[in-house]
Amino acid sequence: MKVELIALTPDPERIIEIAARTCYQSGDKMVPEKLGELLPKLIAMGHESPFEHATATFRVSGVSRAMTHQFVRHRLLAVSQKSQRYVSEGNFEWVTPPSVPDGDKAEFDRDMEVMRSMYKKWKDKGLKNEDARFVLPNACTTEMVVSANFREWRHVFDVRCHRRAQWEIRDACLAMLVVLNQHAPHVFADQAKEFLAAPK
Numbered sequence: 001m002k003v004e005l006i007a008l009t010p011d012p013e014r015i016i017e018i019a020a021r022t023c024y025q026s027g028d029k030m031v032p033e034k035l036g037e038l039l040p041k042l043i044a045m046g047h048e049s050p051f052e053h054a055t056a057t058f059r060v061s062g063v064s065r066a067m068t069h070q071f072v073r074h075r076l077l078a079v080s081q082k083s084q085r086y087v088s089e090g091n092f093e094w095v096t097p098p099s100v101p102d103g104d105k106a107e108f109d110r111d112m113e114v115m116r117s118m119y120k121k122w123k124d125k126g127l128k129n130e131d132a133r134f135v136l137p138n139a140c141t142t143e144m145v146v147s148a149n150f151r152e153w154r155h156v157f158d159v160r161c162h163r164r165a166q167w168e169i170r171d172a173c174l175a176m177l178v179v180l181n182q183h184a185p186h187v188f189a190d191q192a193k194e195f196l197a198a199p200k
């Protein structure tokens with residue numbers, strides 16, 4: 001799995017604070033040395049709309065379709081994912097769940113290779129990518145670019161960094177949380193403390 005930040009609102013905490021202080025007409029209280037200190041208070045009181053003015057975009061690759069299917073359920077995320085219609089999966093790679101015992105990994109790989117040959121067989125029989133893909137596994141790797149505003153990222157982290165979330169989406173969201181916490185600690189420090197410190 002690879003998670004890369006590819007775009008971020010410049011000075012995100014300043015933009016959010018400007019938005020919030022516009023509500024309260026308290027721009028005169030905005031001082032550089034205290035920049036961002038208002039933001040955890042907004043979170044505590046549930047004043048979340050200012051967090052919609054900052055956005056982050058990630059490229060996520062080497063993850064399974066099983067994982068991205070969960071991601072796309074978040075309707076406020078903008079997602080662009082590798083197409084299985086326009087791109088052949090003749091040489092698809094796969095994600096092996098960590099729960100597969102070491103001694104069974106070779107068997108798992110053999111099963112994947114069987115599915116790869118099934119895909120090729122149906123392509124050779126004349127099926128288009130869009131129909132040959134019906135025999136592909138959820139383990140098939142994919143790549144996506146995903147964007148959201150900080151309010152939505154906080155929501156996604158709340159549900160997907162939780163220890164009860166599925167391991168692969170959790171790993172991806174934890175990696176994103178680490179990055180966003182570096183760029184906007186007044187927005188994400190509470191979640192970093194809650195989720196990054198928790199035992200896996």
Ligand SMILES: Cc1cc2nc3c(=O)[nH]c(=O)nc-3n(C[C@H](O)[C@H](O)[C@H](O)COP(=O)(O)OP(=O)(O)OC[C@H]3O[C@@H](n4cnc5c(N)ncnc54)[C@H](O)[C@@H]3O)c2cc1C
Binds near residue numbers: 074160165
């Ligand atoms: C642990 C876990 C297990 C799950 N298991 C299943 C499962 O078995 N089967 C399954 O189908 N799904 C499952 N899901 C997916 C889940 O039901 C949601 O579809 C997914 O988490 C996206 O939720 P969301 O609407 O909160 O997110 P987003 O789409 O990101 O929306 C964010 C928030 O905006 C608001 N919102 C967005 N759209 C609307 C709307 N149309 N109307 C009103 N408010 C809206 C809501 O407050 C929402 O929480 C699971 C999710 C988790 C975290």
